[in-house]
Amino acid sequence: MTFASRMSCVSVSPTLKVSAEADRLRRAGVDVVDLGAGEPDFGTPxxxxxxxxxxxxxxxxxxxxxxxxxxxxxxxxxxxxxxxxxxxxxxxxxxxxxxxxxxxxxxxxxxxxxxxxxxxxxxxxxxxxxxxxxxxxxxxxxxxxxxxxxxxxxxxxxxxxxxxxxxxxxxxxxxxxxxxxxxxxxxxxxxxxxxxxxxxxxxxxxxxxxxxxxxxxxxxxxxxxxxxxxxxxxxxxxxxxxxxxxxxxxxxxxxxxxxxxxxxxxxxxxxxxxxxxxxxxxxGPQDEVTVMLDDYRRRRDAVHGWLTADPRIVCVKPSGAFYLFPYVADLLSPTGIKTTSELAEAMLKEVAVAITPGEGFDAPGFFRLSYATSIERLREGVDRMFAFIAALEKSGKIPTPANR
Ligand SMILES: Cc1ncc(COP(=O)(O)O)c(C=O)c1O
Incomplete structure (x- = not known):
């Protein structure tokens, strides 16, 4: 089929791609921790x-x-x-x-x-x-x-x-x-x-x-x-x-x-x-905006602390929005997981945690984690992520901090 030429220069939004795959798994009964979504978990006021x-x-x-x-x-x-x-x-x-x-x-x-x-x-x-x-x-x-x-x-x-x-x-x-x-x-x-x-x-x-x-x-x-x-x-x-x-x-x-x-x-x-x-x-009243902001701040601080406890995860603390954007080149290697796209794919497959790979934002080596989800789910997601990293490390697919 031939489509208009303007369509050849654009592709499916990578954020939508991740949520579509997470959604597919969820519908198949998998308990996915979705840290890919770019939307508030709160209800509309x-x-x-x-x-x-x-x-x-x-x-x-x-x-x-x-x-x-x-x-x-x-x-x-x-x-x-x-x-x-x-x-x-x-x-x-x-x-x-x-x-x-x-x-x-x-x-x-x-x-x-x-x-x-x-x-x-x-x-x-x-x-x-x-x-x-x-x-x-x-x-x-x-x-x-x-x-x-x-x-x-x-x-x-x-x-x-x-x-x-x-x-x-x-x-x-x-x-x-x-x-x-x-x-x-x-x-x-x-x-x-x-x-x-x-x-x-x-x-x-x-x-x-x-x-x-x-x-x-x-x-x-x-x-x-x-x-x-x-x-x-x-x-x-x-x-x-x-x-x-x-x-x-x-x-x-x-x-x-x-x-x-x-x-x-x-x-x-x-x-x-x-x-x-x-x-x-x-x-109308704006107090719920503040309540949500305060909650996002608490989540940002918590998840930032958890992630950066591993020295291979380097992460700026964001001033706004609800995403962390860690740099994880130290988790990648030419013989193991090579890119953050592969990392995101494997993480979704192995431990059912959805993140968005940096490639979609023109930023290889990074991934985006949305903290617009409850603190319990965030903790669960980060625990699974660390379990995944530990397993890959054991199998030699991810360099250990010592032999970097
Ligand atoms: C930077 C930025 N601009 C605009 C939008 C569009 O949001 P909406 O169309 O829902 O207002 C988004 C959504 O994720 C965004 O991240």
Whole structure:
């Protein structure tokens, strides 16, 4: 079968691949500890579900405007205006099916063949694949574990060429958990503004920042380049609403109007009931967001401690999101398990623990572990992982710390 050529440059998301295999095993009756999933284990807050029930009971089940009901666009505008001390209006907001569609709309509306789009790696693969789907060329600036995966303005600006159309910054970052420092965001924004380059900020994990560090990317960007800033985010991670498909983009009116045209011809409005739930999430009590954040922090600290007790597992403590991204090259060898893909495959097969190999994030030698699961399951997963490592060590497939 022949498919459109654009399909040859993208592949199945590796995160989805792992969860599909874990799911297959689970359905076959295996007790899988899933540390691969990129979604909260918490339930959606009750008041949000109540709003959805009320919408359903009131027959709020028809088409809405493609960009979402004004009440929701207003709620997003108000939420960002007050949290980030900026002034955003409803006509600068479009409601989309998750941050994923918000980012996709922006890519399709902005990027052309021959455009270059700069982002940082290790990256969430969809960012790069969406650039390719829009026919543009991704330019990846690598960040490094040695300095906590810092996203450095200098390196990003050095990658500018006359073809640079946009920069995509993901902070907090999936998979590294790094935050871009405000000073770096300022330097990037100033340089981008001077050259007419767009900045797209993927802020999907914006509520999952563990320490009170200044991180007002919205204000930095809107103060400096209101005409070339796009903010994409969603209710998915902040409010434990991944399945509802509830996200948004904030940008200049003209760009949002173009996203509206595109969305109007593709998916149209997101689910009407989800929109009512989204309004309740943004305008209702926020205490559950804090409860979840506190729990993620406890899990992060615990699992980080357990893993790094083995000197072969080197791991930056993440500042945000809910992933650990350990470097495990010392567990690999040319005669045993050679890559983190093989490691993940073997671990799932042997001890039924699902992790995501670094190759999918353009980061061989690393794997991603999601701690969006209960502390008991995390403990069980790490115990199984260490049992697996010990067994491989015994059989000579993994170098022992002593003979490295
Ligand atoms: C960095 C990043 N951006 C965007 C998304 C998309 O999330 P959603 O479409 O559920 O809002 C994800 C999901 O995992 C993500 O990790």
């Amino acid at each position: 009750k008041h949000v579900k109540d709003a959805a029930h009320a919408a359903l009971n009131a027959n709020f089940t028809k088409y809405t405007p493609a960009a979402g009901v004004v009440e929701f666009r207003d709620a997003v505008a108000h939420d960002y205006s007050s949290r980030y001390r900026v002034s955003i209006k409803a006509d600068q907001v479009i409601i989309s099916a998750g941050a994923k569609q918000a980012l996709y709309n922006a890519a399709m509306v902005l990027f052309d063949r021959r455009d270059e789009v700069i982002t940082h790696g290790p990256f969430w693969p969809t960012i790069v694949d969406q650039i390719k789907l829009a026919d543009a060329t991704p330019v990846v600036v690598q960040t490094h574990r040695e300095d906590g995966f810092a996203i450095k303005a200098g390196a990003m600006i050095d990658a500018f060429t006359p073809k640079t159309k946009a920069i995509i910054v993901n902070s907090p970052c999936n998979p590294t958990g790094a935050l871009i420092a405000e000073a770096d965001m300022i330097a990037i924004a100033d340089a981008a503004a001077a050259r007419g380059i767009w900045v797209i900020a993927d802020m999907t994990y914006e509520h999952l920042i563990y320490d009170p560090v200044p991180h007002n990317l919205v204000k930095i960007l809107l103060d400096r380049m209101p005409d070339r800033t796009v903010i994409c985010s969603s209710a998915s991670k902040s409010y434990a609403m991944t399945g509802w498909r509830c996200g948004w983009a904030i940008g200049p009116k003209a760009l949002i109007a173009q996203c509206n045209v595109l969305q109007g011809h593709s998916t149209s409005n997101i689910n009407s009931i989800t929109q009512k739930a989204g309004i309740a999430a943004l305008t």
